[in-house]
Amino acid sequence: MVNGYTMNKEQLIAAAKKAGVVGAGGAGFPTAVKLNANPEYIVINGAECEPLLKVDQSLAEASSESLIEGLNLLVETLGAKEGIFALKAKYYGAVKALNKAAENFPTISIKSLGNYYPLGDEQILIYEVLGRIVAEGGLPLGRGAIVVNVESLMNLRAAAIDDRAVVEKYLTVTGEINKPATYKVPVGLSVREIIEASGGAKIKDLAVINGGPMMGSLIEDLNSPITKTTKGLIVLDRSHPLISSKSRSLTQMMRQARTACCHCYYCTDLCPRYLLGHRLYPDKVMRLSSYATMGEKGDSEFIGTEANPGPSQVFLCCECGLCELVCVMGLQPWRLNRELKARLGPEAAKAFKKLEPQKVNPFREFRRYPIPKLINKLGLESYDKLSAPLTDYPSQAKKVTLLLKQSLGTPSIAQVKLGDRVKKGEVVATPPQGSLGSIIHSSIDGKVEQVLSDRIVVTAD
């Protein structure tokens, strides 16, 4: 019960769906689907293990009471045994605020995590928090838990209690920027506009990463809009090694791999999924692809066995990028894995026999990758010192571009037409009946200026 407010599971799922709540980072899994479960544990993912991003830790500190109330609502509504808010011990302010807010909630606890990368990966998080190993290619629910992102929890609470749709997004703007900050901005603002509102870039030849330095991707067009899953904008000089690494093509990398991969095994030794006991061996995938073909459909060399899963093991990769960081030759096994996933296709992913490891690698504890070392290797020390505090967004949106695909699943279909007037929070697009996706709402009051196959543009009144 929250402030005398109760609801059942069906009502909670309906509220999440109506409000368009999705995972607020990563692929944007629709939260309503995740809630259709009977978990033993609800784990809030506040690990925020990517350097420079400050959204979850800032929210956990500034909105600790609402978040704990929201978590309590989830625990009660889904009938879970416990709600666990997991975040790094080094987020002192947030840990303190959450512990205080949770004082009167006996079924809620705060779990402090170490300062390692990656921790936010759901499979790693479940092991760190519950000591349970998620099956290869499995979901945390298979181990009795669902994992919800901090901002998604906030949105879920707003949807359930205030009937509020997801129309705003928290993100950190940092790097070569005059005023680094963490803002709440309307969904659909352009990257360029947000950079300008942050005092502009300090450099001329800039490149921007969407998300964290490890898993984020390069933004090709600064006029592109932010979505419900944008977590950060990192502005760097185009000559920064991180930008060069993200700009390298797969062909270039594979050409280098054929001559430079010395099969040292470091990428496997440090791979967090391998260390969980999963049969993922990035060095072997590199070797296979360097000397064999690249997983064309029907290629018999690419059909694995139980003992050696062959290239199907790429479906176990979470693309955390750690293998690149530890590779003595600067190669990118994760990039090859991503390509092979696409080439092998969803049928191969389904056909791949997943196993349930019984124990983690005995050296796992000693091979976790410390964040200070990661920051140093990435050449981000000077940016790590920037504070990027939670700040009111200093500008008004004049126009928003609402992409019709902002979550995992099928793109939504426009429900408005050119010239329609819309209010903030009004539905502008819905996913096709019965498909996975999320409802899109207007993030400002205004007039529909464009309806295209992939977006709706609204100009402010």
Ligand code: SF4
């Ligand atoms: S760490 Fe690099 S060089 Fe060593 S096996 Fe892996 S890809 Fe090859």
Ligand code: SF4
């Ligand atoms: S990206 Fe590399 S280190 Fe990370 S899970 Fe995949 S293979 Fe392992």
